[in-house]
Amino acid sequence: MGFRLKRPSALPGFGLSLGYTLFYLSAIVLIPLGALVFRAAGLGLGGILAIARDPRVTAALTTSFGLAFAAALVASLFGLLTAWVLTRYRFPGRRLLDAAVDLPFALPTAVAGIALAALYAPNGWIGSLAEPFGIRIAFTPLGIFIALVFVALPFAVRTVQPLIGEIEAELEEAAATLGAGRARTVLTVVLPPLLPGMLTGFVLAFARAVGEYGSVIFIAGNLPFVSEIAPLLVIIKLEEYDYAGATAIATIMLLISFLALLVINLLEAYARRHLGHA
């Protein structure tokens, strides 16, 4: 008989569903990404490395990835808190707050960017409060960070929320009968099983924050070497008709993102094995 792609299965439609999956994945994800890498490859490895070593590009990549990492971290912690409050307590307006968590998904990112810039500008409602302390938020990396937390938050909330709902009350009761206080119970009994979910949320938040463009450019100020993000640099290259340069930066971003996600996913698999619901 030899190799057979199709094995008998209780679930019908393997050929059809795999075919559609491959078709759409190719048309929407694989071919565009392939074209990107192909275009960048025209520069040769040396050409790509030369662009990567351009100080302005290095600065933009550092800004993008560093701030995305920080924003994903903060969003994960703040998201955990938000999910906890929404799941564990009953209070008036809970459902409204729950729905509001998804707004960053739905809002056009440019609208979010303009709103944030207006609020955090030195003469804005919040920016004017920080100004006397010598803290400038808008048009600095701090502003970028706030915009990234804004867009990343829903991912962090929605990945841990169902897990918090699943925690059995008996586990906390068992810890209490064994003499553990509330703080210790939360830290040693409740939180560890949530870690895999938090990592998933972190991955999604990080991926989203790295690629974010619309909400950032309005609040960033876009000063080269200070508050310029890599996606903006890609746009600038495109406007200069430097297509090769643009694809090279994009390819570098793709590569770094891929490596980062790979590492985090491995961590997550490890955590799931050791902490999760085996």
Add this chain to the structure above:
Amino acid sequence: MQVRAIGIVKEFGAAAAALAGVDLDVRSGELMALLGPSGSGKTTLLRVIAGLEAPDRGRILFGDEDATTIPVRKRGVGFVFQHYALFRHMSVFENIAFGLKVRGRERPSRDEIRSRVTRLLALVQLEEYGQRRPSQLSGGQRQRIALARALAVEPRVLLLDEPFGALDARVRRDLRRSLREIHDATGQTTIFVTHDQDEALELADRVTILNGGRIEQTGTPDEVHDTPSSAFVMSFVGESTSLPVRILDGTVRFRDRVLGVPGEGGRDGPAALYLRPWDVAFTDSDTALAGTVAMVRRAAGGRRAEVKLDGPGQEVVEVGIPVGRSVARGETVRLEIRGGRIFAGRP
């Protein structure tokens, strides 16, 4: 440690059955079963003793100390849950050590914790399993670990909520025997909740039977089985069937036939006669009650015949079949009632 509950009242709380004034006295070193149907309040009572629920009225005493307002974590109880409630992200060893590690200033040394946990693993016969995860254990093994974890804190009283409820019959039997052995070895005052009368009668020193948030009877397994204090206990503990009878001048009459059962000073009027299978016997006497065998079945202790009595009521009586006697379905038989217990009211 003697444990007493005095006048415990608990109105309907979050998903818990109510308690309507319950008094319980568990002697030091005793193994007490709380037995009752679902909704009888047995689990609520256990949780009130543990401090997991606060009673609306009444007091809990541990020895002479009033424990009513002591929070769970300081009350010194070991609690075993029906579904184990083990910490999945910790090894078996860490699970058992948990209660010792959280002790703050009185926390034992590492070596002491290690030797304590090792001893407990030996006690529940799982020495080799310290480094496993709970997910790698069977249900019976998990419940043993939960038991060891509860014992690790040297509780003043050990409380078990339907500890065998999620296990299959064979594992259940093994674990029952283990619990009895551990109890005998440690002398730990223990209260466990069950809806399974066999479990309660086999395992416990004394059994408390609850119904509708009240205690029906407390006594040794023999007492509650042989001298039940109410029709509910009679029918809930052990096998029984009942006949509507009438008491007249100290005699018990069934359809105007005087039965050989003393009326026990019952007031004249309608009553219920409860019969264990061995209270009824087959006889050859032509004048005895006649009936037709409706079904023959094998119960744990022997064979039973369900006999439908001839006559207007078509009452069904369950009869223990002696070894060697063959009974067939549809056969006409004569029955003699030799014993039974009278309770007021209709069955």
